[in-house]
Structure formats: structure tokens, C-alpha cells
């Protein structure tokens with residue numbers, strides 16, 4: 001009789017432990033953003049320095065003054081004409 005009570009208590013304790021762990025890990029996963037989703041969020045958020053239009057991919061160049069310029073594909077020749085160094 002005593003053994004069965006101890007067994008039931010252990011099973012209940014294990015169940016509570018597993019449920020709590022699942023709850024905790026679910027909470028922790030909430031803060032994790034998958035890289036694909038993060039990249040999708042980042043895409044289109046940067047503006048070209050010349051035409052000021054949002055672009056999926058910018059090519060970054062260093063200015064002669066040391067400032068960084070981001071150029072889209074259309075404006076890439078402008079940056080190259082100015083002898084800027086790609087970063």
C-alpha cells in the first residue's frame with residue numbers, strides 16, 4: 001500500500017516536472033527568431049544612398065571621407081565611377 005502511494009507521488013512529481021520544463025522551453029523559444037524570418041524582416045529595410053529607394057541588396061562602399069555609402073544595383077556604377085572602395 002505504501003509503495004503504491006510513493007509510486008503515485010513520484011509519477012505526479014515527474015508529470016509536473018515535465019510540464020513545467022515544456023512550459024519553460026516554450027517560453028524561451030518565444031524569444032528565438034529563426035534566421036530566415038530575421039532575414040525576411042531585414043530585406044527591403046535599407047535605403048540606397050543615391051536614389052533613396054529601398055533595396056533588397058545594397059553594396060557598401062567607403063567614401064573618400066571615410067563615410068559608408070550603400071548603393072543599389074542601379075546606382076552601383078555611380079559609386080564605382082567615384083573610385084569608392086567596396087567594403
Ligand SMILES: [Zn+2]
Nearest residue numbers: 048051072075
Ligand atoms: Zn540606388
